[in-house]
Amino acid sequence: MEQELISKKELLELTGISYGQLYRWKRKKLIPEDWFIRKSTFTGQETFFRKQQILDRINKIKELKDDYSLDELADLFLSSNESSAVPSPNPKIALQKEELIKRNIVSEMTLNLYLQQMGDRTVFPYQQILCVYLLETLLKTGELSLDEGKMMLQTFEEHYKKFEGKKCDLIVTRKMGVSSIMLVSSSSEIHFDNGVKIVVRLDVARCIEELNLKLK
Amino acid sequence: MEQKRRRDLTISGIMGGQGGTYHSVNLNGVGKVNGHLDCIHFHCHGRVKIQGDVKVEQMAEIHGDARIAGNLESGKLKVHGKTNVGGYVSGEEIEIHGFLKVNSHCEAESFCARGGFRINGLLNAGTIDIQLYAPCEAKEIGGETIRIQKPGAVSPFSKFIRSILPRIDVLTVETIEGDDIHLEYTRAKVVRGTNVTIGPGCIIDMVEYRQHFDQDKNAKVLESKRV
Incomplete structure (x- = not known):
């Protein structure tokens, strides 16, 4: 199932964050590396995201960043990233x-x-x-x-x-x-x-x- | 307690060593380390090959020629000689006085270059301060404050040297994205930022800015637009 993609530029416009913030969050591992989808466009390479996924994450960061440090947030997200990958039971066996x-x-x-x-x-x-x-x-x-x-x-x-x-x-x-x-x-x-x-x-x-x- | 159990690894002359967990690692002369290194302090002089990852808790200082096959993670990193990293580099503060080559991405809170570098992935740092003494290259640059300058010739001698040598000390990069961007002698395809200043010697295909844009008369910008 292909989700709707959003380019980095549109994302920043939509959420009102700056490039600096996005890179900082990426550095702090608040946004996992594999969420950045690189595609070549006519202006060279552009970065895209899955729209729903990234918007949810950024809204959450904006909500929580006043109360928690970025490192604490990273831990929080890391555990939630893991739990999204449930080890799959193998129903065929x-x-x-x-x-x-x-x-x-x-x-x-x-x-x-x-x-x-x-x-x-x-x-x-x-x-x-x-x-x-x-x-x-x-x-x-x-x-x-x-x-x-x-x-x-x-x-x-x-x-x-x-x-x-x-x-x-x-x-x-x-x-x-x-x-x-x-x-x-x-x-x-x-x-x-x-x-x-x-x-x-x-x-x-x-x-x-x-x-x-x-x-x- | 953990730290007391760590021992030191010292290599002098021509020797090989094993990876592992150490307190401080001193490598002098010609050496080769098999496996991953995990240490508090890392000093390297001479010519050293490390067949694995290097993880340094506090400070890594590299003089001479070091080749690291894996990733390099360090609190502070100072490169005085030539360092070649097969994986990625991440740290709090990175200072380059020699030459750093990174095969993957490079992350730091502050990145300060007084020498040359080549990063085949993304250079991502809070503050990026680059003085162009040598050719620099990165695929992408992203951060909050990005400042790229060409140092002025101080002594008559260096002025003379500079006049003979062809001007190759430029930064080549595909995209630069950040909040405050100040560029000199940079070749980039796309520059995107809030406040963008393009100084002399730049060749930029496209500038996208949000608030402020300045262009030096000796810079070439093919297209600029406010978004």
Whole structure:
């Protein structure tokens, strides 16, 4: 999908910033290098940008630059640049039950727990593989009991779809011996009352990366 | 604490060294370093080849002939001899008294040249101050304050030398973009800025300015327009 392009000159006119500011922001890595699209025109080389992308970014910088230093802004944008690139789950992969164990992705015990809970099956599509893999990770570290594991499976199966294309974290908390499982988007901050203990906060995107490596 | 664990690397005479993390790196004579260098201070005299990136936290001083195959990142950078960088150069302050050749782009808060340079990419700096003692070349220049001047001949001797040698001390660049631009002896295709002053010896195809434009009578500007 080709987005609308805007030349550097038009951009400066539209936003009212100067060349100096644009170069300074580029130097401070507020605007990533690969956003600058060079094309030759009849006046020589001209630089273009994707219109929506660059306008959003510049408006944000103009809004925030009075409250934050440019370096702080750079860190902020850097993390948001990264989160836009979610490691892609590979939907084409599906594995046999036996293969999961053979390839050392999950242990037999975890797999049995999963089958017990979600019903017997022989073929695992990607999302189910991810689900068992998460369970395996959590059980292996000893942070989750078997019952909590079952709860996690249900939560994940039911809600993970809603994070389509976004990064999410899996959080396990306990209060007075009662545990709960939640899925939240990665960038969000959450705070609990004093009685709550966060048992684990698992970055699902990183698990996808790890899993993709193992599946290769 | 981190700094205490760093050791020094000193090379004198004809020797080779390994890359790594050091406190200060002193290279004298003819040397070759394999791998990346990460250090606090970097001094280089003589003829040195570095097969990797160089990252300097505070100050890099290069006398003699240095060839860096990778990128050069440094707080302050002073080039007195000849330096050839295969990647990009970035730093807070860059001072050139010799000759700097950069294969990619060059970024700094302040860029001050009293010698020559050749940058095959974009030269991007807050303040750019270039005194033309040697031919300079860049693909693009961008920044806030850009000042390019030709130093006047001080002594009769240098006047004499200058009169014999052909005038090759010019800056050649495709585009210059900035806020305050003052140019002398510059050849550029396009100059875009808020306040633009074109001094003697310039040949510019096109000037686009926002507020103010001045042109010396010894300058050649084919086209200028206010945008």
